[in-house]
Amino acid sequence: SQQGEEDPQALSIQEGENATMNCSYKTSINNLQWYRQNSGRGLVHLILIRSNEREKHSGRLRVTLDTSKKSSSLLITASRAADTASYFCATDADGSEKLVFGKGTKLTVNP
């Protein structure tokens, strides 16, 4: 079964707006990662947050982690049309070597 579940499944916004995606997971983790996938391409790593961190920034990306609620959010600020892609969270379920992905949020940024 999927470890991570993203919410919403799809999100459509205008260029310049902020986009927020959420991820919930079931078991304890060592870290949580966010990946991006452009249509028809492989996944690209965006950012990793460890279980002892609460917030992390990278450029226009801001990730938060709440281990008590087993949830994370990815915020993309000042979105651009080029941010249109699917975004996935991934966790090392129970600290194992396996990386388990959620079903993804499809983000569309309209020019």
Place this chain on the structure above:
Amino acid sequence: NAGVTQTPKFQVLKTGQSMTLQCAQDMNHEYMSWYRQDPGMGLRLIHYSVGAGITDQGEVPNGYNVSRSTTEDFPLRLLSAAPSQTSVYFCASRNRDHDTQYFGPGTRLTVL
């Protein structure tokens, strides 16, 4: 570095045929994994390996075999293709000490 490479990019099989999807990485990564991606299902782990000679099952291993004779290569074998195996297959690798996973470009497989 070429990173993670996969061949072929596209493949069409008939039910019952067998084939091998190739995956190679030139980053000397210990960990390698195979995922399949289906619409609305995200990525599901098929098999993974933590080093040469060591493999283990993921979430959906049935119908697939893997082996890891070298650090660089991690082929995925479909023993007897079924229409349910129509999917996009991604190979990925990562260093044991770093959690970032690097993905190949994918193989789009259709089983008729």
